[in-house]
Amino acid sequence: QQQVKQSPQSLIVQKGGISIINCAYENTAFDYFPWYQQFPGKGPALLIAIRPDVSEKKEGRFTISFNKSAKQFSLHIMDSQPGDSATYFCAASKETSGSRLTFGEGTQLTVNP
Amino acid sequence: KAGVTQTPRYLIKTRGQQVTLSCSPISGHRSVSWYQQTPGQGLQFLFEYFSETQRNKGNFPGRFSGRQFSNSRSEMNVSTLELGDSALYLCASSRVPGQGPNQPQHFGDGTRLSIL
Numbered sequence: 676q677q678q679v680k681q682s683p684q685s686l687i688v689q690k691g692g693i694s695i696i697n698c699a700y701e702n703t704a705f706d707y708f709p710w711y712q713q714f715p716g717k718g719p720a721l722l723i724a725i726r727p728d729v730s731e732k733k734e735g736r737f738t739i740s741f742n743k744s745a746k747q748f749s750l751h752i753m754d755s756q757p758g759d760s761a762t763y764f765c766a767a768s769k770e771t772s773g774s775r776l777t778f779g780e781g782t783q784l785t786v787n788p
Numbered sequence: 789k790a791g792v793t794q795t796p797r798y799l800i801k802t803r804g805q806q807v808t809l810s811c812s813p814i815s816g817h818r819s820v821s822w823y824q825q826t827p828g829q830g831l832q833f834l835f836e837y838f839s840e841t842q843r844n845k846g847n848f849p850g851r852f853s854g855r856q857f858s859n860s861r862s863e864m865n866v867s868t869l870e871l872g873d874s875a876l877y878l879c880a881s882s883r884v885p886g887q888g889p890n891q892p893q894h895f896g897d898g899t900r901l902s903i904l
Contacts, residue, residue: 707887711895718792718878718895719831724887764831773885774821774893775844778831 678702679767681779688786694752696782698765701746705767709776710739710750713762722763723750755786790815792881792896800902806867809899813860813881819843820862821893822854825876834877837862838885866901874903 681698688694700708707726711719725732725739725748732739738751752759765779793812801807813820821844822834833846837856854864860881866873880893887893 709887709892716897718880718897720895721892724892766831768887770886773838773843774819774836774880774882774887775833775846776821776823776831776887776893777833780830 678705678777679765679779681765681782683782684780685783686785688755688784690755690757690786690788692755692786694755694759694784694786695749696763696765696784697747697749698779699745699747700767702767702769702777703746704769704771705777706770707768708739708741708748709766709768710737711764711766711778713764713781719764752784755784757786757788760784760786792879792894794877794879794896794899796899797897798900798902800904801869802904803869803871805869806865807869807901808863808865809877809879809901811862811864811879811881811896813862813879814894817881817883817894818860819882819885820856820860821880821882822862822864823878823880823895824848825878825898826874831878834864836885843885869903871903874901876900 709724710722713719736753741748766776819838821836836844856862876898878898880895
C-alpha cells in the first residue's frame with residue numbers, strides 16, 4: 676500500500692527557475708515530513724523537514740509548504756541551479772514507528788544551464 | 789566525523805545463494821535502519837535495530853533478516869536469493885529511534901546487489 680504519493684515523476688527546469696514537487700499522504704498519524712536529495716551513486720541526504728503544526732518552513736532556497744487538511748505537502752526550490760539536479764524523495768513517519776520512513780516514488784529533477 | 793559506512797559497495801551473487809551486508813553507523817548513533825531501493829518499488833523499509841533488538845520490521849519475507857552488535861554495527865542477511873532481490877540496499881543511522889530536527893537519519897551510500 677503506497678501511503679505517500681509523489682508527483683511529478685520527472686521535472687525539467689531552467690536555471691534560475693522554481694522547481695515544485697508535490698506529495699500527498701493518507702495516514703493522518705504521520706507527524707514528520709522530511710525531504711531527501713539523492714545524487715547518483717550516493718545515499719539519500721536530508722534536505723529539509725517539517726512537522727504538521729507548521730504550514731511553511733524555509734531553509735535557504737528550499738521551502739516546504741504543508742497543508743494538513745488536504746494531507747499534502749510540497750517542496751519549492753527557488754533559483755534552481757544545475758547542481759540541484761538530483762532525485763528528490765518526500766517521506767513521512769509517525770512517532771510510534773521509531774525511525775521508519777515511508778517514501779514517495781521520487782522525482783528526477785534536471786536543471787538546465 | 790565519519791559517515792555511515794556500508795560494505796561491500798558492490799556484490800554479485802547467483803540465485804539460491806545467501807548474502808550478508810554490513811553497516812557501521814556514525815559514531816554515537818545507536819539506531820540502524822535498512823532500506824531496499826529498486827526502480828520499480830522505490831525505497832522500502834526493511835527493519836530497524838536499536839540496542840541489539842529489532843524494533844520495527846517492514847513487509848519483507850523471512851529470507852530477509854538482520855542483527856545488531858553491541859558496538860551498534862549492523863548486518864543484514866538475505867538467504868535463498870531471487871532475481872528480484874537485485875537492488876541497492878541502504879543503511880541509515882540516528883542517535884536513537886525516532887525522527888526530528890535534532891536527530892536526523894543519515895544514510896550510507898549503499899550496497900549494490902546484483903543477482904544473476
